[in-house]
Amino acid sequence: MTYTRRKFVIGMGTVIFFSGPGQSLLAASNKTSQVRYAMIHDETLCNGCNLCARACRKVNHVPDQGSRLSIAHIPVSDHENETQYHFFRQSCQHCEDAPCIEVCPTGASWRDDRGIVRVDKPRCIGCSYCIGACPYQVRYLNPVTKVADKCDFCAESRLAKGFAPICVNVCPQNALIFGREDSEVVQNWLKNNKYYEYQLKGAGAPHLYRRFGQHLISKDNV
Ligand code: SF4
Numbered sequence: 418m419t420y421t422r423r424k425f426v427i428g429m430g431t432v433i434f435f436s437g438p439g440q441s442l443l444a445a446s447n448k449t450s451q452v453r454y455a456m457i458h459d460e461t462l463c464n465g466c467n468l469c470a471r472a473c474r475k476v477n478h479v480p481d482q483g484s485r486l487s488i489a490h491i492p493v494s495d496h497e498n499e500t501q502y503h504f505f506r507q508s509c510q511h512c513e514d515a516p517c518i519e520v521c522p523t524g525a526s527w528r529d530d531r532g533i534v535r536v537d538k539p540r541c542i543g544c545s546y547c548i549g550a551c552p553y554q555v556r557y558l559n560p561v562t563k564v565a566d567k568c569d570f571c572a573e574s575r576l577a578k579g580f581a582p583i584c585v586n587v588c589p590q591n592a593l594i595f596g597r598e599d600s601e602v603v604q605n606w607l608k609n610n611k612y613y614e615y616q617l618k619g620a621g622a623p624h625l626y627r628r629f630g631q632h633l634i635s636k637d638n639v
């Protein structure tokens with residue numbers, strides 16, 4: 418491996434930091450010779466505004482009871498006039514060896530040829546096995562359609578029409594990057610930034626990369 422790896426635990430998960438060139442990671446994923454799409458969340462730029470989550474809800478018709486995307490505001494330390502927060506994206510990570518696909522009895526949970534883990538609505542019988550199997554708890558059963566739903570990088574609502582996922586489009590901080598893993602923009606970002614992956618036991622490597630950042634927020638603004 419040409420990158421240095423450092424592991425530590427946040428909650429129940431393992432965080433893997435990659436310092437500079439990320440070619441080894443990409444080489445590993447390229448061995449499949451499949452096109453892979455990935456999302457990057459740059460936490461150093463994210464201000465926790467939640468515009469991405471609100472736009473996702475609207476564009477993908479997510480009911481109040483469900484969520485495809487949220488930005489957790491995790492308080493890290495408290496000061497007299499400010500609180501330090503970690504803004505952490507919670508959404509499907511399009512894992513390798515995804516357990517949601519493995520447990521689905523009908524094949525409704527599947528991975529498309531871009532590596533995007535999706536739900537084929539007509540095939541879903543609403544059994545919720547996939548919801549229980551996802552260690553990140555980022556799937557929900559839509560109470561209206563009675564089928565499982567989650568982030569699919571806006572595959573139906575946006576990608577099919579040639580647009581980027583809505584979260585990327587609306588982010589005022591340019592904190593989100595989406596694209597083929599072997600594209601210049603993603604490759605350059607991975608090579609030039611120290612990033613990490615948040616991986617829980619039971620699921621394979623995520624295709625959501627993060628740059629660690631925390632922000633001091635005035636208590637007057639909370
Ligand atoms: S994050 Fe959950 S829903 Fe997404 S691919 Fe992984 S196991 Fe499946």
Ligand code: SF4
Pocket residue numbers: 520521522523524525526536540541542543544545546547548564565
């Ligand atoms: S709820 Fe639908 S997608 Fe999930 S395991 Fe059951 S049939 Fe498959």
Ligand code: SF4
Pocket residue numbers: 462463464465466467468469470488504587588589590591592593
């Ligand atoms: S829209 Fe951008 S800045 Fe706002 S919470 Fe989402 S990722 Fe962060």
